[in-house]
Amino acid sequence: MKKLFAVLGDPIGHSMSPLMHNDLFTHYNIDAVYLPFQVKPEDLGVSVKGLKALGVGGFNVTVPHKSAIIPFLDGVDELALSIGAVNTVVNEEGKLIGYNTDGPGFLKGLETYVTSLSEQKILLIGAGGAARAIYFTLAKSKPVAVDIANRTVETAVQLVEECPFSVPSKAISLDEANKSLDQYDLIIQTTMIGMYPKVTEQPVDLLHIKQQALVCDIIYNPLNTQFLQEAGQKGARIQNGIDMFVYQGALAFEKWTRISPDIQRMRENVLKQLGGANYVNW
Incomplete structure (x- = not known):
């Protein structure tokens, strides 16, 4: 069965993360899909609960949910807890653990x-x-x-x-x-x-x-x-800001799959997507 990964945000329509991660799944022959979900702040808790019930492999969190998501997780990494924000969640043996790969x-x-x-x-x-x-x-x-x-x-x-x-x-x-x-x-x-x-x-x-x-x-x-x-x-x-965006995504991918991805491939994909884009949402 195809493994689910996602990004939660509001808005989310212009996120480049699905393009970047789906390409990596294909490149490394991983049977998985990465989907964007627009989640209103009032629906964040039930959305996290739903993803957990579906057995999500992991997901990213973007504005405005990076801090608000913490109470809905089973655990949070020390650095992310000190920052007070999570941008990456990993399903670790059924528990959703939050990390911050931005810094x-x-x-x-x-x-x-x-x-x-x-x-x-x-x-x-x-x-x-x-x-x-x-x-x-x-x-x-x-x-x-x-x-x-x-x-x-x-x-x-x-x-x-x-x-x-x-x-x-x-x-x-x-x-x-x-x-x-x-x-x-x-x-x-x-x-x-x-x-x-x-x-x-x-x-x-x-x-x-x-x-x-x-x-x-x-x-x-x-x-x-x-x-x-x-x-x-x-x-x-x-x-x-390209390097920060690519590397924070690479660190998330590595936490989900234990694979260190091809950074140059990721960078080229992002730059290709930016050609003609007027606005980008992480």
């Missing part, structure tokens, strides 16, 4: 650009759900420091205070970030500023950016945001 996926994508985080002073722009996953995962890797710049400084302060891992951090305003960009080796943009259709917006001024700093933007629609274009023009190295 680890981002770190895997960095490996091509950064040999050791222990030498990096990092600026994280934004303090939302994606920032939280990336910040907590970075903190475990013991960089020199991870500072957080956010429009509302109080939200950044709260994020620093809630991190369970010890790392030098301070919360600053976007204006302070503008003036101190030359201090940072790695700058990570985690907000939706610059995403289609508001492609001309960017969160901070890159006037003082350090030469050869690495600038990452988790957005991949457009592939090169205004923020990344300007960073590149000023001599920085740049990375868009």
Whole structure:
């Protein structure tokens, strides 16, 4: 019998995850199917119960359910619990266990650009759900420091205070970030500023950016945001959000199947799908 895998979200119609995972199932001769399910917040509990009753092999969770799903699971991994969000669920001998592969996926994508985080002073722009996953995962890797710049400084302060891992951090305003960009080796943009259709917006001024700093933007629609274009023009190295999306999916696939998938194949599929797409939903 064909094994069921899924992604739950609201909305969900434009998710690229089914394309990516169904291709992998075919490539590795796995008798499985990955389906998107639009689930309203009020139906989340009954949907999880239904998937469990059907013997689902695993599923992904996207907005707005990443935090809300936790009470409906049988267990949650330590990192995901500390982040307070789950994006991957695995059926482990009849129990649904939640994980968060967003932060680890981002770190895997960095490996091509950064040999050791222990030498990096990092600026994280934004303090939302994606920032939280990336910040907590970075903190475990013991960089020199991870500072957080956010429009509302109080939200950044709260994020620093809630991190369970010890790392030098301070919360600053976007204006302070503008003036101190030359201090940072790695700058990570985690907000939706610059995403289609508001492609001309960017969160901070890159006037003082350090030469050869690495600038990452988790957005991949457009592939090169205004923020990344300007960073590149000023001599920085740049990375868009494709790597994070692909690696978080690869880590989920590995948890479900114990197979480390072909990353290049996944990346090419995503890039092909993005050709002509105006909006992408994780």
